[in-house]
Amino acid sequence: MISQIKSIFKDKNNEDAYYGFIRALDEKNDYYFTKKDFDNLPMDEIAIGMRVTFTDNNKDSGQRYATNIKIINKQNIEIEENHLHDDKSLQNKIDAQDYKTLLINSVQQIKYINDSIAFEDSVFNLLKVIGLNKIFQFDRDNQAGKADGFFIIENLAVMYDCTLQRDYESFKEEQIENYINKLSQKAQLTFNTKKSDGGITPKTIPLTGKSKQVWIITKGESKELSDFDNVKVKEISIYDLCEIYKKRLSDITYDNEKLVNDFIYIGK
Numbered sequence: 616m617i618s619q620i621k622s623i624f625k626d627k628n629n630e631d632a633y634y635g636f637i638r639a640l641d642e643k644n645d646y647y648f649t650k651k652d653f654d655n656l657p658m659d660e661i662a663i664g665m666r667v668t669f670t671d672n673n674k675d676s677g678q679r680y681a682t683n684i685k686i687i688n689k690q691n692i693e694i695e696e697n698h699l700h701d702d703k704s705l706q707n708k709i710d711a712q713d714y715k716t717l718l719i720n721s722v723q724q725i726k727y728i729n730d731s732i733a734f735e736d737s738v739f740n741l742l743k744v745i746g747l748n749k750i751f752q753f754d755r756d757n758q759a760g761k762a763d764g765f766f767i768i769e770n771l772a773v774m775y776d777c778t779l780q781r782d783y784e785s786f787k788e789e790q791i792e793n794y795i796n797k798l799s800q801k802a803q804l805t806f807n808t809k810k811s812d813g814g815i816t817p818k819t820i821p822l823t824g825k826s827k828q829v830w831i832i833t834k835g836e837s838k839e840l841s842d843f844d845n846v847k848v849k850e851i852s853i854y855d856l857c858e859i860y861k862k863r864l865s866d867i868t869y870d871n872e873k874l875v876n877d878f879i880y881i882g883k
Contacts (some may be wrong), residue, residue: 620665633658637681645680653684668720687713715864723857735763735777738832745860754807756813769875775830798827799844837882843881849882
């Protein structure tokens, strides 16, 4: 999220510590923070009205608190009090760099998703915003034992499966073998994919001459698991995918060639 420092106070019990509040933009409780939430930044480097990005957290009691606070612009911003209660308080005060930071932070929120279906859908969206056009999400009905989706870019064809399980290798061993067989033994791949209206349509993609990979997308670390029958199997971290998105935004020369190169070497 993005907002401004509303107040900051010295800790009476510890002269090196401080606490404060980030202004809420929805007229609910403001977000409490302490020095550690600001990477232990000295108090004299923080000022009321300063713009920040942060991760919002809520307790069952209704208390809200901020973590992972980052200063967007260290220049103090003077804002009239009667404009600080909604998003209009930030009009004309966000530059291109701020906007890019906001986009990157929003994409990185995927790390907080702990529902398997939501994770699967969010990975699909993340891959799309990274720059994939030919990406297909498989029909979820009767999906047990099947992959979640498939994409193709330039000379690279990837079948991917998402999981929140840390010890996935043992129970997905047979599934991974099935994915390899689907990619290695056929000149084309046919599957049912979801349409925007919720319907299902068959899709056939030629595989001849393509470099083929199987991705198991997790919250872990990227690494190469195996290379069998000319099909590489990799664990792909969502954190590395987020870094690719960040790189794409930061490099104006970033194109499909660079994206494919990053995909090929991810996990090595």
